[in-house]
Amino acid sequence: MSTYPTTPSQTVGPYLHIGLPWPDGPFAVAEGTPGAVWIRGTVRDGAGEPVTDALVETWQADPDGRFDHPADPRGARAYPGLRAFGRCPTDGEGSYGILTLKPGTVPGPGGGQAPHIDVSVFARGMLNRVVTRLYFPEEETANAADPVLRAVGDRAARATLVAAAAPDGYRFDIRLQGEGETVFFDI
């Protein structure tokens, strides 16, 4: 039962770049950290055009599947060098990149969840953020058992949640609308 009604969302608008990007935003870990991987991708709209004024944010567990946060029942524990949060505006080609460490298995209601990263996209023309999840291509067995992935019935739709391997990490393209539309979540 809510006591206080919540404040509505509004778009970030076209000028988010003066307020939201951080110089260290794309670096959830510092460059040169052993095991660091780049998550790179392009955000596209319903016409397939790159979205050049979006902001992508990521949130994830550490490599042991833990969170530096009091809501983690195992206790908040900082993983040295890892902020676990990334933030990157898209560039003139609609591309973003976040340097991070691959998360571990996260406990969930039905047992372990496959390693994943929660991803938010904000942009002009979006009155609220959209949220998706990034899963890892080499985790086939864990992905097949993951309750969130399993809840996405359509195989092609499910595939939009799995990143592709890339030379320096992973590629995770986001299609806001249309052909190959990314699965977005009601959170």
Add this chain to the structure above:
Amino acid sequence: MSTAPGARTGSGLYVPGYVRDHDTHPPLDYSDYNSTALRHPKRPLTLLPHTLTEVTSPVLGHERLGELDHDLTRQHEGEPQGQRIIVHGRVRDSDGAPVPHTLVEVWQANAAGRYRHTGDNWPAPLDPYFTGVGRTMTDGEGRYRFLTVRPGAYPWKNHRNAWRPAHIHFSLFGQAFTQRLVTQMYFPDDPLFFQDPMWNSVPDEEARERMVARFDYGSTEAEWALAYRWDIVLRGRGQTPFESEEEIVEDEE
């Protein structure tokens, strides 16, 4: 509640989720705002149960803040043009609990209605003494406070003679991924609301009013600045954290 927060039952870990407040927010598909046309998903959203990933969020500290980030009038050699205002308020969750020590980021146009952004080229002056960007953390009681100048309205090309009502963009993290909120604060009785699709996109009239700050004479500073109070409510867990509601309604600082 059949399962205790954080309980491990059998093979699973259950964490208390957050309320889903769809009725508050604008739809992603809203034709009066033209740019939504190609930027909203056509497929229905998939329900995501709240797991540990969704009930946690980055714990960001004061290291993110510069000394004058909360005072947008003192970030340059000189003072910006415009009406100096204090914007302050409290961040709570929908259960009434304050949201302490959370990052609040703001950005806005200058007094003439122009943003310091390469994409904003309408013929209004830039102010060499105004960047229009601020950051602060809420205190232990969820309070925040900025000093700035009142932003101007500005035209845009959504429809004929379209003008955005004066507003300040706000970005909040809260304490969980589910609580993340980016929104805009408006000023009382703005005559431009009627034609603004951002404002009108919020379906419920009472919810729209929750985006409007109130003039706060009690917090003005004599011979210095007017004041507006804007309280922000993020999603809660649907639990009552306090014994009596009175305890949280009383909030005169």
